[in-house]
Amino acid sequence: KANRKFHPDDTVVEIDGQRIGNGYFGVIAGPCSVEGEEQIISIAQRAKAAGANFLRGGAFKPRTSPYSFQGLELEGLRLLKLAKEATGLPIVTELMSTKFVDEFEADVDMIQIGARNMQNFDLLKEIGKTKTPVLLKRGLSATYEEWLMSAEYIMSEGNENVILCERGIRTFETETRNTLDIQAVPVIQKLSHLPIIIDPSHAGGSAYLVPSMSKSAVMSGANGLMVEIHHDPENAWSDGQQCLNPNEFDELMAVVKQLIAIEGKH
Template identity: 60%
Template sequence: MIVVMQTDSTPGQIEAVLNRLREHNLRGHLTVGEERTVIAVVGAAIPPTLREELEHFAGVKETLRITQPYKLVSREVKPSDTVVTVGDVKVGGGHLAIIAGPCSVESEEQIMATARAVREAGANMLRGGAFKPRSSPYSFRGLGEVGLQLLAQARAETGLPIVTEVMTPADVDLVARYADVLQIGARNMQNYQLLEEVGRTGMPVLLKRGLSATIEEWLLSAEYIIAQGNPNVILCERGIRTFETATRNTLDLNAVAVARKRSHLPVIVDPSHGTGKWYLVPPLTLAAIAAGADGVIIEVHPDPDRAKSDGGQSLNPENFMGLVPQMRAIAKVVGKTW
């Protein structure tokens, strides 16, 4: 349920409501918006008489039942868009995030060349994997902390914030020392211990949708992060597994519109993993922006034919540079800026 406070409610009145929730072993998450202040009530067992009880409190306008299983993620709690700030970059609320870089950090020469190229083309964040989950245990799985150090070096030169994946709860502290955005990969979307751990950092988190996850399951995973007091969650649609074999995955642009309807969180799209084909990345990138996405995350490699991972879905710098003006044109039509 949510408690809607009156526009002129005082801090003391809000604290009185929060104290009563604690008496019932419940938590209240406060959201202060331009039009209203809302307290989202979460907990295992909400007493049936609580709504009537709270409506007698001074400063309370009304109480409402939340119909969705996810509470803090829902637009019922927060009607306005959440804007996640990463350095000088804003994601959501009409701001478009263009995240680009290689699937894996392979060497200093490779990551520095890519960072310079995507920065020059117009990207505002740099992606790159230091720890890589791979289907085969014999595939290249990243450089670990050395890869993180190279990403930090690229950030120091280009000014681009870093988006990189964290795979286990034990690695969160290490990755958080280098990264600006902690990425949760598709295979870890329902790793609830990891979700809670990144939630406790308070850092921006990019949450990829699982390979076979429903939109509701995806939003419930975001709920795990926000329930730890971290509102800085970016949802990422990266394609789902279907019967189609012509592409690596099926990029579900329905999910962009549905997630933005149901949730206040920004939603970005990964057309590289969504298709697995580099030549499909440009049209699907433009389609994602037209569908209302708050950004895209695109794989770019200086020499895709020699990439140690996912070269077949990576743009080269020239192709990425050619795509950016088209992205700007579509963004202008739908009212997005970066």
């Protein structure tokens, strides 16, 4: 179902009235983690003012260490809804367990499947039974074939609203958190009709890399961006080192909007 061979036209996924795919470019912005009401609402307002189309924010966090902050969980979901009420931005947030599928189906506009769960086949099949659009991140060391097969798990259950997200892969390099595989854009577009977006934040793991990689993403033909932003990156509860502050995000969006127009997208 994900294969270009049987579906020559590019897919456009509709998410709460917004579109991603083909000529539609989507920008998802927000903090790594939802930290509190004021935090998420103020960041959402800045994201919207800069021109983002979606709000991200982790409520359930897949942290490398069990002793790191694990997310506000269902309280985080409630705060995301408040931020949506305040700004109108649809919500993108990560689901880690089949336990909360019902809550996510009710409250979330696009369900994110994180890199670490890309091959959690039970979870993929469960969200395949919903109609909620899915943002499927590439696994830490997943091949294109494995990634597309994970999309197939969701689609084979009936949910064909899948968007792929390249978020950097593990290589021998240690200077950067991961290595952004920009080739993923043309390769996936050759193999599949599904939209593909780029997450430069988790790819490089450093804020200084985000502007150049975002620009590369637009020019590569990607259908969107997911960028982590925070009002006070130094004190963020997770991934502060890779978050842009709202002023930096304003500057980036001014450039990104021009490039989107050059690419003939909207």
